[in-house]
Amino acid sequence: MDMDLSDDELAFREEVRAFLAEHLPERLREGARNTPSVFVEPEIGDEWHRILNARGWAAYHWPVEHGGTGWSPVKRYIFEKELALADAPALSVLGLKLVGPVICHYGTPEQQARFLPGIRDASEKWCQGYSEPGAGSDLASLKTRAVREGDRYILHGTKIWTTHAHYADWMFCLARTDPEAKPQAGISFLLVPMKQPGISIRPIVTHAGDHEVNQVFLDGAVTDATNLVGREGQGWEIAKFLLENERGGSCAAPRLLADIAGLRRLAEAEPSGVNGALGHQPDWADRLARLELEALALETTELRILAELARGRRPGPQTSLTKLLAANLRQRIDEAAIDLFGPLGLQLPAERPLYGNAAPEPVGSRAAQLAMPTYLNGRAWTIFGGTNEVQKGIIAKQVLGL
Numbered sequence: 532m533d534m535d536l537s538d539d540e541l542a543f544r545e546e547v548r549a550f551l552a553e554h555l556p557e558r559l560r561e562g563a564r565n566t567p568s569v570f571v572e573p574e575i576g577d578e579w580h581r582i583l584n585a586r587g588w589a590a591y592h593w594p595v596e597h598g599g600t601g602w603s604p605v606k607r608y609i610f611e612k613e614l615a616l617a618d619a620p621a622l623s624v625l626g627l628k629l630v631g632p633v634i635c636h637y638g639t640p641e642q643q644a645r646f647l648p649g650i651r652d653a654s655e656k657w658c659q660g661y662s663e664p665g666a667g668s669d670l671a672s673l674k675t676r677a678v679r680e681g682d683r684y685i686l687h688g689t690k691i692w693t694t695h696a697h698y699a700d701w702m703f704c705l706a707r708t709d710p711e712a713k714p715q716a717g718i719s720f721l722l723v724p725m726k727q728p729g730i731s732i733r734p735i736v737t738h739a740g741d742h743e744v745n746q747v748f749l750d751g752a753v754t755d756a757t758n759l760v761g762r763e764g765q766g767w768e769i770a771k772f773l774l775e776n777e778r779g780g781s782c783a784a785p786r787l788l789a790d791i792a793g794l795r796r797l798a799e800a801e802p803s804g805v806n807g808a809l810g811h812q813p814d815w816a817d818r819l820a821r822l823e824l825e826a827l828a829l830e831t832t833e834l835r836i837l838a839e840l841a842r843g844r845r846p847g848p849q850t851s852l853t854k855l856l857a858a859n860l861r862q863r864i865d866e867a868a869i870d871l872f873g874p875l876g877l878q879l880p881a882e883r884p885l886y887g888n889a890a891p892e893p894v895g896s897r898a899a900q901l902a903m904p905t906y907l908n909g910r911a912w913t914i915f916g917g918t919n920e921v922q923k924g925i926i927a928k929q930v931l932g933l
């Protein structure tokens with residue numbers, strides 16, 4: 532793909548830069564920079580989401596008729612890149628990038644009218660009820676049951692690792708509606724209100740000390756039959772559509788490149804104890820250059836996928852490739868940060884948040900304080916959305932034909 536920007540694209544980049552300079556407050560930039568968990572907290576993310584929505588840019592990748600922008604792949608990329616370079620908080624993917632596109636594609640007009648506005652303006656929050664104890668990689672073995680009773684479904688079962696369930700108003704959920712059918716054929720995709728007596732939430736605190744994920748218990752949880760997306764039994768097809776978006780719908784390279792640039796700045800300020808800064812030592816220069824080159828290669832692949840999407844094609848199994856590469860790169864950046872700070876990189880603050888006036892004083896610098904919790908939480912990158920091993924299996928079968 533030709534990456535020389537046209538005049539129109541350069542003007543668009545200036546427009547985004549001017550918008551960020553005027554509308555992205557330093558408080559939110561600081562919050563994003565100093566977040567060691569995978570997701571930013573809603574107090575940071577939602578405020579930024581609303582600012583973007585007021586400009587019509589929150590659901591920029593949705594079809595125009597549902598509030599999208601109609602931007603070309605290059606413009607989408609420019610936008611994501613400028614946001615990453617400006618330390619903008621990452622928007623929660625659960626509504627905008629996961630269930631939103633599903634409702635745009637498979638939802639009825641009534642479902643679209645009911646749910647899309649609340650996703651666009653962040654007034655309703657979502658969580659993803661796919662995984663269960665015993666059904667993660669082997670998702671089709673899920674056991675949560677949804678039984679139709681008149682004009683409602685009644686759900687029994689449990690979901691686990693449910694990110695931000697404790698903030699969510701709704702869960703998009705896979706449940707078995709036909710236990711007699713083949714595993715994949717008996718699954719349906721349901722939207723379930725979270726704030727009801729049939730649902731309870733048990734927090735799971737990560738080894739870094741953050742509360743992002745939960746176990747959710749559905750004990751007679753109720754949802755209206757109108758909240759079935761697609762047909763009964765079509766859940767597996769919809770789940771795969773969503774997973775492709777989860778793995779490839781976002782562009783990981785802009786943020787990785789911004790983080791590598793940040794790591795380089797830190798390395799060039801860190802004394803080596805021998806001669807000059809650590810970042811100028813040959814082994815560090817080599818390490819940073821390798822990370823950067825691999826992130827640039829990933830960027831090219833992501834641009835190719837965006838171009839396919841713009842032609843109306845589904846991203847397909849190549850998203851497994853980008854998910855795998857991005858997750859590994861993310862973890863190598865986190866490992867490098869630990870190595871950079873030596874003993875100071877081993878501190879693990881128990882308090883949260885690590886931004887704002889209430890943040891605990893770091894030993895050394897804030898960047899050193901963030902290194903360990905970021906590294907520990909970041910082990911999740913190679914697990915959620917499908918583990919590395921599962922992605923390699925998909926690549927082996929569907930891309931290489933092995």
Ligand SMILES: Cc1cc2nc3c(=O)[nH]c(=O)nc-3n(C[C@H](O)[C@H](O)[C@H](O)COP(=O)(O)OP(=O)(O)OC[C@H]3O[C@@H](n4cnc5c(N)ncnc54)[C@H](O)[C@@H]3O)c2cc1C
Pocket residue numbers: 569658659660661662663665666667668669691692693694695744911914915916917918919920921924
């Ligand atoms: C931080 C975090 C957030 C998450 N958020 C959500 C969420 O919001 N909603 C949600 O539904 N889920 C969520 N998940 C769950 C995530 O999708 C699952 O953890 C993931 O799919 C792996 O499933 P599992 O944990 O059951 O591991 P298992 O499937 O039991 O895997 C265990 C090990 O076996 C390996 N393995 C399994 N099958 C194969 C195979 N066929 N070939 C080779 N190796 C294999 C795996 O790679 C792994 O190393 C989250 C997970 C994490 C860590």
